[in-house]
Amino acid sequence: MSIKNNFNKDGYVKINNFLSGVEFNNVSANLHKELNKSINSFNFSNIGGYYIGNINVNPGIYATKIWELLISSKLDDLMNEIFNKPINKFSVFAAGNLNFPGKGQQKFHTDGNFEDKMYLLSVATQDIPAESGPTEIIPDFHKSKIPYWKFILSKKIKKKIILKKGDIIIRKHCVWHRGTKNKSKNPRFLLTYLLFENSTDLKKNFSNNTELIFYNNFFKSDLKGKLKEFFYVKFGFIFSAYQFVRSMFL
Numbered sequence: 001m002s003i004k005n006n007f008n009k010d011g012y013v014k015i016n017n018f019l020s021g022v023e024f025n026n027v028s029a030n031l032h033k034e035l036n037k038s039i040n041s042f043n044f045s046n047i048g049g050y051y052i053g054n055i056n057v058n059p060g061i062y063a064t065k066i067w068e069l070l071i072s073s074k075l076d077d078l079m080n081e082i083f084n085k086p087i088n089k090f091s092v093f094a095a096g097n098l099n100f101p102g103k104g105q106q107k108f109h110t111d112g113n114f115e116d117k118m119y120l121l122s123v124a125t126q127d128i129p130a131e132s133g134p135t136e137i138i139p140d141f142h143k144s145k146i147p148y149w150k151f152i153l154s155k156k157i158k159k160k161i162i163l164k165k166g167d168i169i170i171r172k173h174c175v176w177h178r179g180t181k182n183k184s185k186n187p188r189f190l191l192t193y194l195l196f197e198n199s200t201d202l203k204k205n206f207s208n209n210t211e212l213i214f215y216n217n218f219f220k221s222d223l224k225g226k227l228k229e230f231f232y233v234k235f236g237f238i239f240s241a242y243q244f245v246r247s248m249f250l
Contacts, residue, residue, distance in 0.1 A: 049217030053103020133182030
């Protein structure tokens with residue numbers, strides 16, 4: 001089966017060892033050196049998502065450098081194969097996800113509205129084995145808009161996306177997925193580029209900033225956001241029950 005057929009069937013496709021070589025290894029090493037330095041000096045208490053252990057990161061210049069390596073590794077050919085259009089037809093925004101040791105268990109969700117034309121291209125700058133909190137995906141639930149209650153009651157096949165350094169994964173935003181618990185002793189980082197199709201204002205948010213910026217993930221950092229995050233972590237069954245009932249009336 002072709003890459004495009006696999007992508008359409010499962011909602012995602014994984015390409016092994018798409019990036020490699022000395023330059024990629026050096027950029028990845030510098031990225032993680034800066035990441036560890038920033039983690040040790042940053043106060044995360046005011047960041048929404050820290051309690052659950054899953055926050056967002058702006059990777060700055062490292063995202064720019066790895067994007068250049070993706071382009072030189074013929075990302076354009078891959079995009080044409082999957083989408084029948086080159087990468088310059090997409091708006092691209094760099095982001096990243098940080099999963100802390102002993103934390104990170106999310107509930108299944110999708111990103112954005114079903115009608116959005118958004119894709120996520122993730123690059124493994126480190127090995128992400130099963131114990132490091134990899135993304136877990138439900139294949140074949142992306143082809144139609146499914147309310148939460150119906151998703152919960154449906155029979156599902158769960159698949160953890162194990163990545164080796166240099167692997168990439170491209171997925172549709174409407175694929176049901178979740179971050180899993182990081183059972184290792186080290187933070188897990190995943191660099192991701194958000195690709196927006198049919199944008200009238202094609203652009204990139206890349207920067208030359210060497211300093212990494214941490215920001216909210218699911219939850220806001222105000223009191224309401226912190227309370228919501230607390231219930232999400234400590235009383236997840238109540239949170240899920242609320243979503244279940246609410247989705248029946250949407």
